[in-house]
Every structure is written in C-alpha cells, then in structure tokens.
Amino acid sequence: MLFACGLLLGGPAFAQPAFSQEEPCEDAPPLPPDTPARAGPPSPPADAPLKEDTVCEEAPRKKVHPWLAAGEVTAINLFVWTWDRVLAKKEWSKVGPSSWKKNLTTGFVWDADGFLTNQFAHPYHGSLYYTAARDNGVPYAAALAFTLLGSAQWELFAETEPPSINDLINTSVGGMAIGEGLYRLSSLVLDTEARGGERFVRELTAAAMSPVRGFNRVVRGDITRHEPTPADWRPDALSIWGDLGYLKLGDGRPLAWGEDRFFLHLAMRYGDMYQGAIHRPFDAFDARVQFTSQQSTFISHARIQGMLLKASLWSTEQDELRLGLLQLLSIVDTSAYELGGQSLEAGLLHEHHFNARSKLRTALLVDGSLLTGISSEHSGVVGRNYDYGPGLGLNLQMAYLRGDWEVVTLEAGASHIDVWDGSGGSHEVFTGQLQVDLPVHKRLGVGSELNWFHRHSRFDAYPDVLKDAYQLRVFVSVHY
Numbered sequence: 001m002l003f004a005c006g007l008l009l010g011g012p013a014f015a016q017p018a019f020s021q022e023e024p025c026e027d028a029p030p031l032p033p034d035t036p037a038r039a040g041p042p043s044p045p046a047d048a049p050l051k052e053d054t055v056c057e058e059a060p061r062k063k064v065h066p067w068l069a070a071g072e073v074t075a076i077n078l079f080v081w082t083w084d085r086v087l088a089k090k091e092w093s094k095v096g097p098s099s100w101k102k103n104l105t106t107g108f109v110w111d112a113d114g115f116l117t118n119q120f121a122h123p124y125h126g127s128l129y130y131t132a133a134r135d136n137g138v139p140y141a142a143a144l145a146f147t148l149l150g151s152a153q154w155e156l157f158a159e160t161e162p163p164s165i166n167d168l169i170n171t172s173v174g175g176m177a178i179g180e181g182l183y184r185l186s187s188l189v190l191d192t193e194a195r196g197g198e199r200f201v202r203e204l205t206a207a208a209m210s211p212v213r214g215f216n217r218v219v220r221g222d223i224t225r226h227e228p229t230p231a232d233w234r235p236d237a238l239s240i241w242g243d244l245g246y247l248k249l250g251d252g253r254p255l256a257w258g259e260d261r262f263f264l265h266l267a268m269r270y271g272d273m274y275q276g277a278i279h280r281p282f283d284a285f286d287a288r289v290q291f292t293s294q295q296s297t298f299i300s301h302a303r304i305q306g307m308l309l310k311a312s313l314w315s316t317e318q319d320e321l322r323l324g325l326l327q328l329l330s331i332v333d334t335s336a337y338e339l340g341g342q343s344l345e346a347g348l349l350h351e352h353h354f355n356a357r358s359k360l361r362t363a364l365l366v367d368g369s370l371l372t373g374i375s376s377e378h379s380g381v382v383g384r385n386y387d388y389g390p391g392l393g394l395n396l397q398m399a400y401l402r403g404d405w406e407v408v409t410l411e412a413g414a415s416h417i418d419v420w421d422g423s424g425g426s427h428e429v430f431t432g433q434l435q436v437d438l439p440v441h442k443r444l445g446v447g448s449e450l451n452w453f454h455r456h457s458r459f460d461a462y463p464d465v466l467k468d469a470y471q472l473r474v475f476v477s478v479h480y
Contacts, residue, residue: 092159108163110165115375128212178329193228240267248472250471267286337455339453342370349361366395373386386422411431445479447474448472453470
C-alpha cells in the first residue's frame, strides 16, 4: 500500500525546472573581448543531490519548493486514506468532523500497535513524506517540519483512533533516516546516460526504492532525459555484502537448546565516516537488514546509522581522528526480545592504517535515545508487550578491515531506558557482538558471529526481571 502511494503521488507543477540559472563567478577573470561564446555545462537532473559547499564551477543549487513539498505530503495522506477507506474498507478510516474534533480535543496518547508496525512500518511511511521534501530541494534538517506535518495530518484527521505520540516521533524522525538512505540508494541505480531497456529497468528499480522520487521523475520528464549522471550520485566509497546461513537463538538457556533458524543478512557501507568528506547529512552511512525464517515478523534486524556532522581533530598519514554527530534507527525483533528506536549519537571516530591494505576503525559514541521500544513482561498496555521511553547509553564499535572487507568486528553497548509508557520503572540493557568473516576465494567468505543481550528491568509495582538471550550465526558471505 505504501509503495503504491509513493508511486502515484505528485503534481503537474513538477514540470517546472527545479534549478536556478548559473551565476557568474565574481572573482573569475574577465574573458577577452574576442573570445567566442560557449555553452555552459549541462544542467543536472532536477532531483540531483545538493552540496552545501558548492563551488563556482559546479552546477547551480537546486531551488527549494516548500509549498509543492507540503502539497505532496498532503497528497500522500489523501491517497493512503482513500485506499483504506474505499478499497480496504477499514473501520478506523471512517473519519469526519466529529472524529476530528474528538482527536483535537483528546490530544496525543500512546498506542498499542505491534512492535514492527510502530518501529518500522511508521518510519517507512514517514520516508515518503521526507522524499517529498527532499525531492523539492528542502535541506535535511528542515525536512523534519514536513515529516511532522505529514504525521500530524494522518494522526489527527485520517483515523478515528486517538493520535499517537510514539507514531509522531517514529514516523517523523525515523522517516528522515530511511528516506535519505533509500533516496541515495536509488541514485546508485539511476544512470541518466543509459538508454533503452537498461534505462527502463534502472528507472523502475529506483522508483521501487524511492517511490515518490520515481513518480516525480516521470512528471518532470527526467526518466527520458539524457544527460551526464551527476557525480554526487556516486559516493567516493561503497561496499555491499550479504550473508546467508544458519543461526541458533537461545532465549535464556544454553544455545544447545535454542531455536534453529535460517537467515539472509544484507549490508551496505555508503561513503566513509572515518576519512571521507562530509558535505551533507548522510554523505556517509551504514545500512543493514536481516530476514529470518520462522519468525512472527519476517524482518528481525534493521539498522541505519548516518553521519550528520563531523569535525576533524587530528590527521596524519596513518591516523584520522574526528568528532561526529550521527543519527541511528535500529530495530531488533526476535522471539527472544524486542529492542529499537530513534537516537542521536555523538562521539569520537578513529581510523588507523597498519599498511596500504589493513586498518582498524574504532568509534566510541554516546547515544541519546529520543524514543526506544523494549520488550517487557509487564507493559501495562493491552495488546502491547513492550515499554516506551527515552534512554542514554554508550556504544563501542570496532572493525579490522582488509581493504573494504570487515574481517573482525566487535560491538558493545550499555544503556539506561526510563519507562514513560508501559510497566513503570526502568530497563538496563547490555549488548555485545563479535563477528569473524574470513575471505576464502575472491568475493566469497565464511564466518561466524556471537550475539549477547542482557536486560535488567526494575519495575515500580513488580519484582525485578533479569533476561538473557544469545545468538550464534554461521554463514557464507558474498562481497561486492
């Protein structure tokens, strides 16, 4: 439904050029009077990414169309609501003045939707709002206003159920992270110099990844325009890999007695957080998703971690130390435990080169969670088995790489989560992960990973609960 929504939305106003005319460089030397006129550089596609430090010789900045963005956000909600009301015949979609008045009077509450619905489906829906803003030239931080607008419209006017504060946060903030990641992933697929069947397949694939952008490209005529592919659509560094294998999940008991599963894990490292240039948010990010068999939900793990800002503190031929601000969306949904939410991270990132091929990356980050969902034995909410609240934590990430291949990785984290809605009390959470992925032949590798999760829950009205879960993975990896 959400895919169809993004694919069909847009408006005829997008036929207008989205770039301003190129301004002459003020400090460029004047040309001799007899110099013949020459054509300027070709204009990039209307949805080309922006660089905040654009220099004179580069393409002009993209115009910002806030009213078109707001109109498209509204159109997304109208389309989805019409689908639910007319085709799906959802009872909660029968809205009107009385339900609007009730929602405005009641205000925002906490809902009881399923974990993956709240933590993944709502952020994906928010990514459509974000793309509407992004594709109309709105900068990353300013796009928050448009994701909030879309979420508030839906919560207040598209459902008879009371508006949800957790949906507002997850949809708006999480939608920005997913939306930017998918937007850049679609740019990797697009090639504005391709023709024929290859061009059609590329445009269709990119539209599946970022539906609102895909529709806008149709309306603007970008899908048939032939011109140089913008350089910003290709990052300076890119690594893609996947793992396929078997895992054993132990829920508070030895792994020998755990549950047997099969999984497919896909990962991408876009740009370079440790040494690469960062002109705009998410010029460097890591994205991962895992699909696991025999789960109540097909997606068991998902994470996107993108750099927003950086400052270089120390740089030599062998070392780079920088201070970074990052955004994190993370989701773990297994039969043993649930954990995930929206966070901002700040801390130190260091890369040390042993030689031309080997390097060690280390990140020590303070994690400030805006809203985290965590499994609980006493959620206090009918139909919901997890608590909600903000948190504060510390994360350590280390990786030894040979080239772009992460041979050994170690992650450890500790966090404190205050319960704002649910059981009452707090949760202390500790996580650890150690993975070895050994190259075997060319792009093929084999590896294993051990995960550990520990929760100490202190409830206001119930006895404390200690929870442990373990996971052992064995896999074959393919690196691109």
